[in-house]
Amino acid sequence: MSDGDWPEMVTSRALTLLPRDLRARLAKSVPTALNGDYLEIPLTAEIELVAALQERGFEVTRDDDLINQLDGYAFLYA
Template identity: 65%
Template sequence: MTTHHPNTRRLVYGHATNHDCLAFVDADTAAGEAPEIRALAAARTWGEARQVQMTHLSNPAGPECYEEDDYPDDEPFDITEVGAIVEGYWPEMVTARALDALPQDLQDRYGEVVLTVHNGEYLQVPLDGEAELVAELRERGYEVTRDDDLVNLLDGLRLGSVTA
């Protein structure tokens, strides 16, 4: 059996509620981004939000997006009112990540590329393909874990109710 990746690729997948299909994400990426999203969602003031350190994501409330004149540090912060989040640009659409995470032949066989008006392409992987696709990934040496909550957090679902 030939393996396509010398190092084990670790993927997290789950049911992405927004598109009602499966989403696949690199596990290390997911592990890095999730605490950053939670930290921003937990910020109570714009000052706190601006100071959230992000290494995996850009901070949509950060100084490069908003001046302190727009929102003083002590102004109450509501993540659901941040422009990039309202417009759906942050965090990146989770279903788009399968385009990088999955091998091309499996994308072709199990998914369909869908073009959205505002956010570009994503891979729609129907829920009923889960067992076969996961089995095939594991045969190829991928480590695959299902975590619906993590996938939906990465998609920005219900950000206003996320707690740290």
Template identity: 60%
Template sequence: MTTHHPTTRRLVYGHATHHDCLAFADADTATEEGAEIRALAAARTWGEARQVQMTHLDNPAGPECYEPEDYADDEPFDITEVGAVVEGYWPPMVTTRAFDVLPEDLQDQYGKVVSTVHNGEYLEIPLDREGELVVELRESGYEVTRDDDLINLLDGSNLGSLAE
């Protein structure tokens, strides 16, 4: 059993619709990560997609995933057709982040570890525990903000509609 130690004191959380539970992320990087996802979703061609700068996430359209000769720079790009997105590996499940950002005692108290077939484990925190958990986090010195849109963006929800 690995011990996870929280890396941040500022958290953003919300209702992750894909798993219908609460998800938590590092508020210091979440907005930038969301912008990276949006930028890639907005790319119109493979050339544009390859140029998207990623600081926090891997670019699933980048050279480590596709050879430039697979898709010419001027070929139309659709994020929903990228292999890692289709297979559900990108962006990584937002519900796994609780392992890194929540104190372990609160993970144990409020969450349940759930295994998925392809993407490993995530922490399922029931929506009805939100009030208690947020109070405990704040009492422990965490700054906690709710942003459902950001959490679902980080989870890759509605990537296709971002490209519209």
């Protein structure tokens, strides 16, 4: 990315990683001015999303510290 975020926002990676049907049902794509679209998943969808991914064989755990590191938060506030 020449004029956007680095590392790429975790929420924008979700656009390609999350199965399409789950994106359509539980989230919405939100545009940004410089960084392209990102996926907004409301906290109220967390339980349903985790259950749907587990049914498909994904191992799902919540790790806010890891997400903050992947999203660059740790670099900014270390």
